Amino acid sequence: MSVLFECAYDGERYVGLGVPQDGTALRLYPLHGARLATLIGQSGGDAAAITAGRIPVDVPAGERHRVRLLPPLMPDHVGDALVSGFMMTHNVKADATMQDQPNWFVKGLGNSLRVPGEPLSVPGDAVAVCEEAEIVLVYVGDQEGRPRYMGYSFGNDVTDIGRFKQHAGHLSYAKLCEAALSPALHLGPPPRKVTGEVTIERDGAVSWKGTFTTGTDALHYELDAMMSRLFAYEVLHWPGRVHYVYIGADRSSFHGGHTMADGDRVSLDFTSHGVTLTNTLAWAPLPA
Incomplete structure (x- = not known):
């Protein structure tokens, strides 16, 4: 590939x-x-x-x-890129209340993405932040504006999961943290299985470590159906627009009882695919 x-x-x-x-x-x-x-x-x-x-x-x-x-295929103008994703897509999170299509959220425009080594900004009033190791699908609008699949990458969808847990209707706010994305674009269908490890360091020492499994085999939903349903909405069609779609995560450090803090160094090692994302979290000051 x-x-x-x-x-x-x-x-x-x-x-x-x-x-x-x-x-x-x-x-x-x-x-x-x-x-x-x-x-x-x-x-x-x-x-x-x-x-x-x-x-x-x-x-x-x-x-x-x-x-x-650069993030894969990032356009010259960050406003020409849309970063979004799905939540609760994995089998490990499935229960009897699951809908026929997972909830979708908008994370931001192209300026919400950071490559490895760059800090990830977190809102200053975040309740409880976690990493989310995910496959990210990349689409580009064709001449008629229809999103066409180009390939996949790997990302860290940093989320204020504590805010979502307090109020499920606040998912949109919980997702307004910057996200990490590997600069590598893999040309081919999304992988069926991805395995890796999360390492979180604080003050130079490991504060939490855990493993993750993702990939299309781990999804509760059929991926093609998810994407076809999403891109059936013509409001998302625009020639040349780049879509970065995070397709959901396994359990995170939050589920392991860990609480993240300003300055934590988060490394996601997508071991099965030779990709590592390392970024430092930075709590943004609240506006006066």
Whole structure:
């Protein structure tokens, strides 16, 4: 399966192959103004065809500070991207009250996404925050505006689960924390099984550790039906709009009795797929 990532280097956009690792050299291919989503569509998802004829630029490890990794297919204007997701999708959370379609929420526009290494802002009056290790589906609106599936990535849908537990109608507020997203776009259908580990550190020491399982086999709902129902709403159709859809999580540190705090360092190791997201939580000051 092909894996691509996009980045900005010296003010220009480039594409690379594979999952970019911290502290390593990168081989980048200039896009020369082309939109990566268009190239993926034209090539049928063939990474070799996307990079063919593009003269690579090698960035040594010591120059990585000049490279800014981007969320997959992030448009030039963050307002052209919508970040959303579904809740209570997994079998471990299923009960007799489950509906035929899971609840959907809007998390924000493109500026709500952060790549690994960047801090994740949490509202200053958050009640109880948790991580949520998830598969994230990426869609781009075609010329008629219909969202077309491009591939998947992995993310951390940070959530004020305490606010939701206090009042189920406040899910929309609970989701207004920034989210982490891997810059790697995996071209292909969403994986059936993903396994990994969460590590939370406070003041340099591990304060909580746990495992997670996700993937389409873990879902209580049929994924194609979920997405078809969602994108049947024409209000979500717009040419070129990028949709990042978080499809739900396994149990989190909150369910393990852990309480997060400002400055906690959260690492999600999607071990089965070689992807790691590490971000520090930052409680935002309340407005005066």
